[in-house]
Amino acid sequence: TAKAEGRGAYRFFTPALNEQMHQQFQLEQDLRHALEREQLSLHYQPRVDMRNGRILSLEALVRWNHPRHGWIPPGRFIPVAEATGLILQIGPLVLRQAGQQLARWRDAGLDPVPVAVNLSANELYQDALVERIDDIIKQQDIPPRLLEFEITESATMRSIDCAVDILTALRARGFSIALDDFGTGYASLNYLNRLPVNAIKIDRSFLADLGATETARHEQAAAIVKAITGLGNSLGLEGIAEGVENALQRDFLLAHGCHIAQGYLYSRPQPATAIEPLLRAGRIMLPTEAMRET
Numbered sequence: 033t034a035k036a037e038g039r040g041a042y043r044f045f046t047p048a049l050n051e052q053m054h055q056q057f058q059l060e061q062d063l064r065h066a067l068e069r070e071q072l073s074l075h076y077q078p079r080v081d082m083r084n085g086r087i088l089s090l091e092a093l094v095r096w097n098h099p100r101h102g103w104i105p106p107g108r109f110i111p112v113a114e115a116t117g118l119i120l121q122i123g124p125l126v127l128r129q130a131g132q133q134l135a136r137w138r139d140a141g142l143d144p145v146p147v148a149v150n151l152s153a154n155e156l157y158q159d160a161l162v163e164r165i166d167d168i169i170k171q172q173d174i175p176p177r178l179l180e181f182e183i184t185e186s187a188t189m190r191s192i193d194c195a196v197d198i199l200t201a202l203r204a205r206g207f208s209i210a211l212d213d214f215g216t217g218y219a220s221l222n223y224l225n226r227l228p229v230n231a232i233k234i235d236r237s238f239l240a241d242l243g244a245t246e247t248a249r250h251e252q253a254a255a256i257v258k259a260i261t262g263l264g265n266s267l268g269l270e271g272i273a274e275g276v277e278n279a280l281q282r283d284f285l286l287a288h289g290c291h292i293a294q295g296y297l298y299s300r301p302q303p304a305t306a307i308e309p310l311l312r313a314g315r316i317m318l319p320t321e322a323m324r325e326t
């Protein structure tokens with residue numbers, strides 16, 4: 033085995049891997065600096081009732097404007113933050129910024145809608161999570177009904193009993209919870225029944241396959257979207273479709289009983305200043321719908 037290990041160790045330090053490790057390390061260092069200088073900010077994406085265009089809530093999505101590399105998507109730096117523990121600094125920053133934004137909209141006289149914040153697995157199981165959330169809403173004087181949390185199905189699976197306890201504590205304070213990326217994890221129906229969530233978000237990958245030219249792919253995605261929608265409706269959970277990009281997807285969802293959508297068809301995630309006029313209008317009308325009304 034010594035020989036095998038030796039070979040393994042050699043393989044570990046191939047130039048390609050070394051380069052990849054170096055890049056990860058650099059990203060981690062840059063992220064530390066970005067956190068110190070608060071170079072992370074939030075964009076917001078509306079969730080819309082497709083039957084009338086009303087904006088029901090917003091999802092806060094973290095953005096990193098890197099001084100040299102420009103915008104780095106969360107899909108690249110959140111995993112690094114999770115692996116290095118930096119997520120425990122990003123989480124509070126996101127919560128604080130979302131709270132401040134809600135307070136600003138309130139002070140500007142806007143009718144506020146709830147803002148949903150993503151919690152990753154390591155944040156969810158962090159000891160002081162609930163106290164930290166309490167502190168922030170007290171500081172900003174935000175009613176709990178205006179704050180929602182999104183956790184992925186797979187994060188809850190890491191330790192289902194713990195997850196149930198934490199989510200129960202959050203629900204008791206009046207926060208709403210959505211299960212994110214639903215359908216991609218392995219939650220059994222029994223688990224879903226135990227988790228005190230208000231909503232399930234149908235993962236974008238299923239929406240993306242609706243209308244695929246390969247009919248088998250379309251059929252499968254259609255079956256999954258229908259099943260998740262039916263499941264949500266029969267358990268009394270709100271169903272939110274994520275990644276709605278076109279009218280075909282919208283019509284399919286409406287025909288099968290899912291009427292809440294978040295996606296580029298309605299709005300991309302945008303900075304608060306760009307969201308404000310949408311909040312003032314209260315709804316987002318698609319060009320075709322606006323024409324139908326006049």
Ligand code: C2E
Binds near residue numbers: 077110236275
């Ligand atoms: P998520 O929570 O599932 O967020 C939805 C993602 O789908 C966002 O990507 C959003 O921009 C994207 N999206 C929405 N509508 C469409 C559409 O119509 N088409 C396409 N192609 N994409 C759409 P984003 O902002 O890049 O975030 C990726 C993931 O990073 C999030 O997935 C979430 O898991 C994580 N993330 C983002 N912000 C935070 C944060 O503040 N904290 C934590 N812990 N994770 C975050």
Ligand code: MG
Binds near residue numbers: 091150182212
């Ligand atoms: Mg989310």
Ligand code: MG
Binds near residue numbers: 212213233235274
């Ligand atoms: Mg999602």
Ligand code: MG
Binds near residue numbers: 213235274
């Ligand atoms: Mg997703």
